Amino acid sequence: MVLMYVRRGWSATVCAVLAVVLAGCTDPVGSNQGAVTHPGPITVVAAVYPLAYAAEQVGGGQVEVNTLATGGVEPHEQELTAKQVASVERADVVVYVPGLSAAVDAAVGQSSAKVVDALAAIGSHRRSGDPHLWLNPVRLAEVGDAIAEQLGIADPGHAKAFAAAAIALRSSLSQLDADIKNMTRTCDSRLVVTTHTAFGYFASRYNFRQVSILGADPEAEPSPAALARIVRLVRQNRITTLYGEAGHTSKALNAVAAETGTSVRLLQTMESPPRSLDYPAAMRETAATISAGQGCIAP
Numbered sequence: 001m002v003l004m005y006v007r008r009g010w011s012a013t014v015c016a017v018l019a020v021v022l023a024g025c026t027d028p029v030g031s032n033q034g035a036v037t038h039p040g041p042i043t044v045v046a047a048v049y050p051l052a053y054a055a056e057q058v059g060g061g062q063v064e065v066n067t068l069a070t071g072g073v074e075p076h077e078q079e080l081t082a083k084q085v086a087s088v089e090r091a092d093v094v095v096y097v098p099g100l101s102a103a104v105d106a107a108v109g110q111s112s113a114k115v116v117d118a119l120a121a122i123g124s125h126r127r128s129g130d131p132h133l134w135l136n137p138v139r140l141a142e143v144g145d146a147i148a149e150q151l152g153i154a155d156p157g158h159a160k161a162f163a164a165a166a167i168a169l170r171s172s173l174s175q176l177d178a179d180i181k182n183m184t185r186t187c188d189s190r191l192v193v194t195t196h197t198a199f200g201y202f203a204s205r206y207n208f209r210q211v212s213i214l215g216a217d218p219e220a221e222p223s224p225a226a227l228a229r230i231v232r233l234v235r236q237n238r239i240t241t242l243y244g245e246a247g248h249t250s251k252a253l254n255a256v257a258a259e260t261g262t263s264v265r266l267l268q269t270m271e272s273p274p275r276s277l278d279y280p281a282a283m284r285e286t287a288a289t290i291s292a293g294q295g296c297i298a299p
């Protein structure tokens with residue numbers, strides 16, 4: 001009875017979103033009668049918040065999603081508690097980005113869960129050495145399709161609904177992508193100076209060039225020579241704004257800002273869950289912050 005209620009509520013949401021796209025959504029039990037339905041919620045473990053967001057959008061009321069990177073710790077350095085390792089082992093589906101955290105990679109290797117490898121999901125669009133693919137919404141939509149596929153294997157009775165929800169997610173992420181394009185089309189500067197190289201996917205999608213102070217590792221200490229090079233670059237390019245990261249203070253970034261008289265604005269890498277914002281809202285905030293810092297003309 002409880003399960004029926006959950007299923008009906010979720011179905012109604014998907015139907016509302018897809019009313020135009022899909023016909024025959026009136027049956028609250030779904031149209032896959034005869035296919036095996038997963039008993040109870042499908043447990044999903046996601047490595048970082050944006051992957052959890054995608055899993056929740058695609059899985060609706062059929063999934064219970066836990067995120068490994070809960071904030072406070074850099075996900076690149078993340079160690080897992082025994083409880084988290086067990087949750088990865090027990091999960092029905094795991095969604096992760098290989099190379100983001102060695103501890104997560106190891107736990108996934110030991111797990112018999114169905115695995116969504118986000119890098120595999122985006123195929124030839126992957127950027128080598130850069131795990132932050134969620135900062136391009138179009139790439140996250142591709143991960144959504146891969147999640148729908150694995151959820152459908154875990155719960156064949158709802159496979160069609162997962163596929164439909166992934167289509168709805170893609171459509172909302174395409175709108176987000178179009179909005180960000182508009183906000184960043186015409187700008188004084190296309191050179192973006194960030195703390196660590198989290199914004200490569202964002203930069204390549206929206207036609208910026210990213211230079212980072214710390215490279216790939218947010219815990220790195222840059223050499224004096226590397227700092228001097230960044231200071232020169234900032235001056236030569238008349239950069240007015242450097243980008244720090246919400247929840248992560250970088251002494252090196254602040255030193256470059258003090259040296260060059262530039263201001264620091266904070267961006268959401270979403271490596272920790274964004275405070276009080278969901279994924280699309282945090283992406284819009286990032287776009288607005290970069291638009292302001294780069295002197296972009298509002299549409």
Ligand SMILES: [Zn+2]
Binds near residue numbers: 076132218269
């Ligand atoms: Zn990172």
